[in-house]
Amino acid sequence: MKYAFAQRTRNFESSAVRDILKVVGEGDIISFAGGLPDDDLFPLDAVEEAYKRVFEGGKHTMQYGLTEGYTPLREAVADRMAVRKQIRMDADNILLTTGSQQAIDLFSRIILNPGDVILTENPTYLAALQVFQSYEARVVPVESDEFGMLPEDLEEKMKSHLPKFVYIVPTFSNPVGKVWSLERRKHLLDLAKKYNVIIFEDDPYGEIQFDAAADYTPLAALDDGETVLYTSTFSKTVVPALRTGWVMGPHQIIRMMAQAKQAADLHSSSIDQQALYYLLRDFDLDSHITTLRAVYKERMEVMLGQLQRLNLPGLGYVVPQGGMFFWVALHESINTKELLPKAVKKGVAYVPGSPFYVCEPKHNTFRLNFTHAVPEKIEYGMNQLVSVLEEAYETVPKDKATV
Amino acid sequence: MKYAFAQRTRNFESSAVRDILKVVGEGDIISFAGGLPDDDLFPLDAVEEAYKRVFEGGKHTMQYGLTEGYTPLREAVADRMAVRKQIRMDADNILLTTGSQQAIDLFSRIILNPGDVILTENPTYLAALQVFQSYEARVVPVESDEFGMLPEDLEEKMKSHLPKFVYIVPTFSNPVGKVWSLERRKHLLDLAKKYNVIIFEDDPYGEIQFDAAADYTPLAALDDGETVLYTSTFSKTVVPALRTGWVMGPHQIIRMMAQAKQAADLHSSSIDQQALYYLLRDFDLDSHITTLRAVYKERMEVMLGQLQRLNLPGLGYVVPQGGMFFWVALHESINTKELLPKAVKKGVAYVPGSPFYVCEPKHNTFRLNFTHAVPEKIEYGMNQLVSVLEEAYETVPKDKATV
Incomplete structure (x- = not known):
C-alpha cells in the first residue's frame, strides 16, 4: 500500500x-x-524520595490531571522564576509541557500559518528549525555578532518581512554558546513592541552559568508581560527523563497553547510533575x-x-x-x-x-x-x-x- | 498587544x-x-514497586531516551498484543506516546493536508474530532447502526470523497458504547484495501470487556500489516497519570510519526515508560x-x-x-x-x-x-x-x- x-x-x-x-x-x-x-x-536519591512522596499521597494522585499541569508545580515554578530570574508572573500564566521542546511546538501550532516568517539567529537550535519547517513557516536569519542580533538588520527585517515572532536562545545559545548583551536584549524588546512581534525566548541553559555574579536578565524579566514568551526545562538541572518543562507569558497565548495541548496529548505525565513539585519543596536545587x-x-x-x-x-x-x-x-x-x-x-x-x-x-x-x-x-x-x-x-x- | x-x-x-x-x-x-x-x-502498590525498580537501575536510567520509547517496553507491548489481541507486530512497528491522544495527533500531523477528508461514525470521540479540526480536515460521517458503519454508505463515501483515513472506535465505542460485528470489521478492511484508505483503529477500552468468552477481534489482527494503525493506552487498565499509550502499524507510518514526535516533544517521560515495563514484568496485570x-x-x-x-x-x-x-x-x-x-x-x-x-x-x-x-x-x-x-x-x- x-x-x-x-x-x-x-x-x-x-x-x-x-x-x-x-x-x-x-x-x-x-x-x-x-x-x-x-x-x-x-540527584537520584532526591528524585527517588520525591516519587515516594507522590505515592504517599494515595491513589487519587494517579488519576487524570489538568491539561495546564499540576497546579502546585505551576505555583512553585512561578515563585522560582520570580526569585531566580526576576520574571514575575502568576501560575495562571504558566503551562507545563513535555520538555521545552513541546513549548516550541505548541506555540508554533497556535501562531504559524504556512508561509509565515520567523526571525532567528543563524546558526540556531536545530530542533526548533525542524518544528518551524514542519509548520511550513519561512525562517529568515538575522545577522548577528557575539552580542546578539545586529540592530540595523533586525529592524530592516522586521519592517520588510512582518514576522510572526523572533526565536532566540539569548543566554548560552545552542549551538554557539554565546550570551546576548543587555543592550541588545532591550533593543530587540523595543523593536518587537514597535512592530507588534512576539519574542519566543528559549532558555534551557540559563541556570548553567559559570560566573555566579554575572547578571543575564531574561527578556521576559524586562517585558511588561505582553511581548515575551519564555520557556525553560528541568532537564538540565534535575534529570532529563522527567521530560518536564514549562512556558510562561501572556495569558491569552498560554490559554490558546493549553487548548492545543489538550488535543495534542491531554496532559503530560502528572506523576512526574507531582514528583518535581516535591523535589523543589524538599531538595536544595539551588x-x-x-x-x-x-x-x-x-x-x-x-x-x-x-x-x-x-x-x-x-x-x-x-x-x-x-x-x-x-x-x-x-x-x-x-x-x-x-x-x-x-x-x-x-x-x-x-x-x-x-x-x-x-x-x-x-x-x-x-x-x-x-x-x-x-x-x-x-x-x-x-x-x-x-x-x-x-x-x-x-x-x-x-x-x-x-x- | x-x-x-x-x-x-x-x-x-x-x-x-x-x-x-x-x-x-x-x-x-x-x-x-x-x-x-x-x-x-x-494498583498503587504495584506502581510504586515498579518505580522502585527504575531507581534501582541507577543514574543512567534518568538520562534522555529514544523518541520511539523505551525499547524493553515496546517489546513487552508487542508480546502482550500478540497474546491478548492476536496482533502480531515487532517492537519496531510500535511508537510509545503520551497517551493514545498523542497517537491521534501525530498521525493527523503526518497525514492530513487542509481540506483532506476523514470518515468517522457520528457521533464519535470528541477529542479526536478536535484534533482533526485543528488540522483543518473535513470530517464526513458515515451512516451506521449498532453493528458498525453501513456498507453501502461507506463504499459510496470512499468512492466520492477519497478519504485519507477512516477513524473508528470499534470496540465499546466512545460515546455510544457499542461493538462492531466481525462481519462489518472485515467489510471495512476489504473496502479500505480496495480504495487504498488507512484505517485508524482507536481501542482504549478494548480490555474492559464484560463477557470474558466474547471475541472482539481488532481490525489490526485481521490486517496483513499494511492498512490498519492501532492505538491503545494503559490509562484505563493501569493508571491515567502515567500517560503512556502506544500506536502500532505499518513501519513506514510509525517511522514518520516518530519523526513528528521528535519535533513535538523529543520523547515522552522515560521514567514512566521504564516503570510500566517493570509493572508488566512483575505484576499480574491480566x-x-x-x-x-x-x-x-x-x-x-x-x-x-x-x-x-x-x-x-x-x-x-x-x-x-x-x-x-x-x-x-x-x-x-x-x-x-x-x-x-x-x-x-x-x-x-x-x-x-x-x-x-x-x-x-x-x-x-x-x-x-x-x-x-x-x-x-x-x-x-x-x-x-x-x-x-x-x-x-x-x-x-x-x-x-x-x-
Whole structure:
C-alpha cells in the first residue's frame, strides 16, 4: 500500500544529532555530540524520595490531571522564576509541557500559518528549525555578532518581512554558546513592541552559568508581560527523563497553547510533575545547581585547554560563559560532516555544524559538548580529535593555510 | 498587544467534557461526566514497586531516551498484543506516546493536508474530532447502526470523497458504547484495501470487556500489516497519570510519526515508560483486568437497573458489553445541554451529547460514565437524574409524548 503523507512531512528530517547519538550510544566512543548532562551528577536519591512522596499521597494522585499541569508545580515554578530570574508572573500564566521542546511546538501550532516568517539567529537550535519547517513557516536569519542580533538588520527585517515572532536562545545559545548583551536584549524588546512581534525566548541553559555574579536578565524579566514568551526545562538541572518543562507569558497565548495541548496529548505525565513539585519543596536545587556550575565550568576549561593547543589557520570559537557547548569553526576548505567518520574511527564524536544553519550552511563548523564526559575523557577525546583535525589540515592548500 | 493566531485556532474549542470536569471536580457532585476509571481500583502498590525498580537501575536510567520509547517496553507491548489481541507486530512497528491522544495527533500531523477528508461514525470521540479540526480536515460521517458503519454508505463515501483515513472506535465505542460485528470489521478492511484508505483503529477500552468468552477481534489482527494503525493506552487498565499509550502499524507510518514526535516533544517521560515495563514484568496485570471487568460490569448493571425504571417516550440506549459509557437518547424536544445546570443543582453531572457529533448534533442525547462512582453513588446519582429527567418530560407535548 502506498501512503500519501501530508505536505508538511516533506520538511521532516531525522535530527542529525539524534541519529549520531544512536550510533555512538552503542559503541565505546567518547561523544561530544549530544546535549547530554552527566548522569553521574543526577540527584537520584532526591528524585527517588520525591516519587515516594507522590505515592504517599494515595491513589487519587494517579488519576487524570489538568491539561495546564499540576497546579502546585505551576505555583512553585512561578515563585522560582520570580526569585531566580526576576520574571514575575502568576501560575495562571504558566503551562507545563513535555520538555521545552513541546513549548516550541505548541506555540508554533497556535501562531504559524504556512508561509509565515520567523526571525532567528543563524546558526540556531536545530530542533526548533525542524518544528518551524514542519509548520511550513519561512525562517529568515538575522545577522548577528557575539552580542546578539545586529540592530540595523533586525529592524530592516522586521519592517520588510512582518514576522510572526523572533526565536532566540539569548543566554548560552545552542549551538554557539554565546550570551546576548543587555543592550541588545532591550533593543530587540523595543523593536518587537514597535512592530507588534512576539519574542519566543528559549532558555534551557540559563541556570548553567559559570560566573555566579554575572547578571543575564531574561527578556521576559524586562517585558511588561505582553511581548515575551519564555520557556525553560528541568532537564538540565534535575534529570532529563522527567521530560518536564514549562512556558510562561501572556495569558491569552498560554490559554490558546493549553487548548492545543489538550488535543495534542491531554496532559503530560502528572506523576512526574507531582514528583518535581516535591523535589523543589524538599531538595536544595539551588545548591545542586551551584555544584553543576562548578563541575561543568571545570570541564569547559579542560576542553578549552585542548583547543588552545591548536594552532590552525581559520580556527575560531567563543569561550562559553555557561551552558553546554563549544562552537568551533575551521578553515573553510574543511567539511566537518565528511570528517566525522574519521573522528568516530579514532573514538570521538561531535556534531557537524551544517544542520544548525537556516540557510547557507558553513560546512567548516562543528559543535562540542563539554558536560557529559569527565575531565580525563575530555582530555583523551580531545587529544584524538586534535590529531584528526591536524591530519585534516594537511589537505588545506599551503598558501591559504598560512594566511 | 494583539496576537494574530494561526488559522487553525479558529477551530479550537475547549473540550466540553474537560470544562465540566473542572467545575464538577470542585464540588460535592456525583459525576457521570468524565471518562475516569475509579481511583480506588488503581494498583498503587504495584506502581510504586515498579518505580522502585527504575531507581534501582541507577543514574543512567534518568538520562534522555529514544523518541520511539523505551525499547524493553515496546517489546513487552508487542508480546502482550500478540497474546491478548492476536496482533502480531515487532517492537519496531510500535511508537510509545503520551497517551493514545498523542497517537491521534501525530498521525493527523503526518497525514492530513487542509481540506483532506476523514470518515468517522457520528457521533464519535470528541477529542479526536478536535484534533482533526485543528488540522483543518473535513470530517464526513458515515451512516451506521449498532453493528458498525453501513456498507453501502461507506463504499459510496470512499468512492466520492477519497478519504485519507477512516477513524473508528470499534470496540465499546466512545460515546455510544457499542461493538462492531466481525462481519462489518472485515467489510471495512476489504473496502479500505480496495480504495487504498488507512484505517485508524482507536481501542482504549478494548480490555474492559464484560463477557470474558466474547471475541472482539481488532481490525489490526485481521490486517496483513499494511492498512490498519492501532492505538491503545494503559490509562484505563493501569493508571491515567502515567500517560503512556502506544500506536502500532505499518513501519513506514510509525517511522514518520516518530519523526513528528521528535519535533513535538523529543520523547515522552522515560521514567514512566521504564516503570510500566517493570509493572508488566512483575505484576499480574491480566488478573487485575479481570477484577476491573467484574467491578465495572456490576456498576454498569446498577446504572442499567436505574435506566430501566424509566418509562419515557423516545428513551433509547445500547446496553454496553464493555467500556465505560452509556449513551442515552431522550425525546427529541429535550435539550440536554440546557438540562445540565438543573442536574448539577441536584448533585449529578453528565456530558451533553452534541459535541460528539460531526454535524447535525442531536441535542436530546447525553453520555453517562459508570466506572468512576461506587454502586451506592451510582444508585443515588441516578435517582437524582431520574427525577430531573421526569421533570423535564413534563414539558414534552402530551400528544407527542404518548406516541
